[in-house]
Amino acid sequence: MTIIEPEGTPISVGVLMLIPYRHMEQRVLAAVVAAGHPITLAQARVFQRLDAGGSRLTELARAAQVTKQAAGFLVDELERAGYVERVADPRDGRARLIRITPRGREAVAVALVEQQRIEAEWERHLGARRSAELRRSLEALREITDPWI
Template identity: 60%
Template sequence: MHQDGPNTGLLLFLPYRAMERRVLDAVHAAGFADVTPAQARVFQRIGPGGTRLTDLAEQALITKQSAGSLVDQLERAGYVERVPDPTDARARLVRLAPRGERVLPVATAAVAEVEREWVAHLGARRTGALREALLRLREITDPWA
């Protein structure tokens, strides 16, 4: 992998940031203009039945305090709500509120559109290889998995 040209970190940075930008732009254009990049990073990691704050923090690679602050903001803006976690009296689950439920399809569609563009540019073979490689890289780069 060590070759002339930009290093891998740089090469990963560009599409990552492009995707992030595009999705956030779509969300803003859809009327949810108050979502910040960091909030979105937490929001997108909320699982279907709700996710604990500490899990969100781990997944987003931020401290629990930062995650708590971002969830506060998302809650105040009506995107999420905190409900008791039935399995642990200390914990609460962060789950989508109705307003947040409305953001989800927008974001999902935006991701899909960008991915389609990437497939169009890369071709199906390279795209599949990219995804496969990234899934495998996740095995050694995801502290949460």
């Protein structure tokens, strides 16, 4: 990714946060695919936003910042591959929830192992104190930037 900044301008903090996120995202996805789960990046970005108890399509689309149609297409693909299922919403029988299946949980387990591996690498690079400070700072920023908390 090429970043164009005016000469003498430091790279923005947002970009500095995006670069390690994208690095992690690519490595996690590669590990998931290598483990036999051929999930695309677009599918993964929707899949990772599913609530543990299931999500309605409109909520999922909003969380993934895609249209309802795009989310529906990606969920259809994930459903055909056996990673998610649609079930009746117990709060509203007319509505459907999208839930992770056992096959989907297998992919999540692979992703979590790789995520932990990467975070351990970062902690070795930064040191325990700086790594803990980074986590605290990012959690504090989440309080004012995450609309889903």
